[in-house]
Amino acid sequence: MHAIEKILAQAAGKEKVFTGEIVNAKVDFAEVNDLYLQTILSFYEMGGKKVWDPSRLAFVFDHYAPAPTIQSAEIHDKMRQFVQEQNLTYHFDINAGVCHQVMPEAGVVYPGMVLVATDSHTTTHGAFGAFGTGCGATDMATIMISGELWFRVPEIIEIHLEGIPPQSVFPKDVILYILGQMKADGAVYKAIEFTGDYIDSLGVAGRMTICNMAVEMGAKTAYMQPNQAVLDYVKARAVRPFTVQHSDPDFQYQQRYVFDITNLSPQVAVPFSVDNVYPIEQVEKKKINQGFIGACTGGRIEDIQEAANLLRGKKIPRSVRLVVIPASAEVAKEAIRRGYTTDLIDAGATVTAPGCGPCLGVHQGCIGEGEVCITASNRNFPGRMGSKKGEVYLASPKTVAASALKGYLTDPREL
Amino acid sequence: MQKIIEAKCYVLGNNIDTDQIFPGRYLELVDPQEIASHCLEGADETLAGRFQKGEIVVAGTNFGCGSSREHAPIALVNMGAAVVIAESFARIFFRNAINLALPLLVCPGISQKVKQGDLLRVDLQNGTVENITQKETYPAEKISDYAMSILEAGGIKPLFRKKTGLE
Structure with missing residues (x-):
């Protein structure tokens, strides 16, 4: 069996599971973000009274943090009431950050677990050797009542x-390149394991960025065998004991893809699809209005460090705004401690409170008609960041910073 | 549930993501009818206004890719879509739709074969799509027994209430 199958088997109380089999698995931790008041409505509609385990369910306010409208303020208010009534251990209010960053920081993510959240980017947690997957409100309500959810054991590539x-x-460049090769439907309903010396050499942040965007090719979950960096991270934080699962040596993947990244250039996904990816030297030097560094893909300290190092002592032109949003309060404090925040503000950047920021086009840097944004976040669908007639380009934080400095899409190797 | 659906169809392309089905700026809406009024606005701004209850949405590959937002199938259900027929569906969208008792049918090549406004006759039980306008029939994948059991129960909510003895 593969490590992913072992995780599902254990959660389903079975010796073995088979590809295609439907199993009912116990969920180790579940998370609801602030787009999903529907989870609470469905919970009561389905006869819910008490959540199955108040120490295994978190609410995270990240998409609307701090509340940009009266309606979202009222959504937060109803969620706070629910958290209190249910006496939940974990509630990350508007001061915390993006769910995929604050959960690992809080130690509720660790190898071998089943994690389900109302967010498609829950594949991020494959970086820790966890089974992480996204779901909608009705599935989440099922978990909130029963602590379980059905899964089809996926094909693994x-x-x-x-x-x-x-x-x-x-x-970020590596995963964009992979997306360009695999395409947006290249792994629909499948699990992806990323392997190779590069993956073994990566720190926690880089691994999270790659697993984060596995969902952009349709993957159900992503997996990386935990390395020393991951073990050091989770041992210092995990709130429960955990077991690292290992795949059997004779496990047969449904398919194996090999990509040589030795000579890779910085990559850009151009509008309007995540798989519309080119090496930056083949992309037009288009004028930009905004750069964004942040969100669950590109808002960690390593990402902010690249931007700060590139922009320190320089000024971005007045024609460009650069929005930088740390993924969590912990990241924000570290950026302040290291002086990055001052560097960025001095260069002309706008640094805002931790959260998802403009990634999904609701606040903190939406773009208007005809505007162009280059971003370290994960989606460039039509209208994703505001106007349907705006354009979003995806790139690494360093490419975003370089482009903000020049005022047009810029190869960071030229600076 | 109604297993034979005969209605006009609206045809969309590949990779219709959840931002096109239900743009992020409306995510704070809770009222189902209000949600439905923005359905597919990102792909076709006037579609929700023209769509009649019981009609059919046809699309290419990877329909519903992107976010986990359940607003996407909530919008389709409340706009009155009787079934969505596509060449493939994204995973979370698939679960969300079946959970809400919105039937989904996988039909290879469908988006190239049917035209906007064609009259279709869809057999959910046997997985066939008959194009009455063009006098053609297309084989579709049969809905799995597991998904069909949820659809027949009217979605996860009634099924769950029955299962746990709440009803």
């Missing part, structure tokens, strides 16, 4: 990376 990329090429 391997994406093997050969080589180590050059400087100025980051995990």
Whole structure:
């Protein structure tokens, strides 16, 4: 069996599971973000009274933090009431950050667990050797009542990376490249394991960025075998004991893809699809109105560090705004401690409170008709960041910072 | 549940993501009818206004990719879509739709074969799509027994209430 199958088997109380089998699995931790008041409505509609385990369910206010409208303020208010009534251990209010960052920081994510959240980017937690997957409100209500959810045991594919990329090429570039090759429906309903020396060499942040965007090819979940960096991270934080699962040596992947990343260039996904990816030297030097560094893909300290190092002592032009949003309060404090926040503000950036920011086009930097944004976040669908007639380009935080400095899409290797 | 659906269809392309089905700026809406009034606005701004209850949505590959937002199938259900027929569906959207008793049918090549406004006759039980306008029939994948049991129960909510003896 694969490690993912072992996780599902254990959660379902079975010795073995088979591809395609439907199992009812116990959920180790569940999370609801602030887009999903519907979870509470469905919970009561389905006869819920008490959540199955108040120490295993968190509410995280990140998409609307701090509340940009009266309606979202009222959603937060109803959720706070629910958290209190249900006496939940974990509630991350508007001061905390993006769910996929604050959960690992709080130690509720660890190897071998089943994690389900009302967010498609829950694949992020494959970085820790966890089974993480997204769901909607009705599925979440089922978990809130019963602590279980049905899963189809997925086909598992391997994406093997050969080589180590050059400087100025980051995990974000690597996953964009993979997306360009695999396409947006390249792994629908499948689980992806990422392997290779590069993956073993990566720190927690880079691994999270790659697993985060696995869902952009349709994956149900992502997986990386925990390395020392992950073990050091979770041992210092995990709130429960955990077991690292290992795949059997004779496990057969449904398919194996090999990509050589030795000579990779910085990559850009151009509108309007995540798989519309080109090396930056092939992309037009288009004028930009906004850069964004943040969200669950590109808001960690490593990402902010790249931007601060590039922009320190420089000024971005007045024609450009650069929005920088730390993924969590912990990241924000570290950025302040290291002086990055001052560097960025001095360069002309706008640094705002932790959260999802403009990634999904509700606040803190929406774009208007005809505007162009280059972003370290994860989606460039039509209208994703505001106007349907705006354009969103996806790139690494360093490429975003370089482009903000120049005022047009810029290869960071030129600076 | 109604297993034979005969109605006009609206045809969309590939990779219709959840931002096109239900743009992020409306996510704070809770009223189902209000949600429905913005359905597919990102793909076709006037579609929700023209769509009649019981009609059919046809699309290409990877319909519903992107976010986990359940607003997407909530919008389709409340706009009155009787079934969505696509060449493939994204995973979370698939679960969300079945949970809400919105039937989904996988039909290879459908978006290239039917035209906007064609009259279709869909057999959910046997998985066939008959194009009455063009006098053609297309084989579709049969809905799995597990998904069909949820659809027949009217979605996860009634099924769950029955299962746990709440009803």
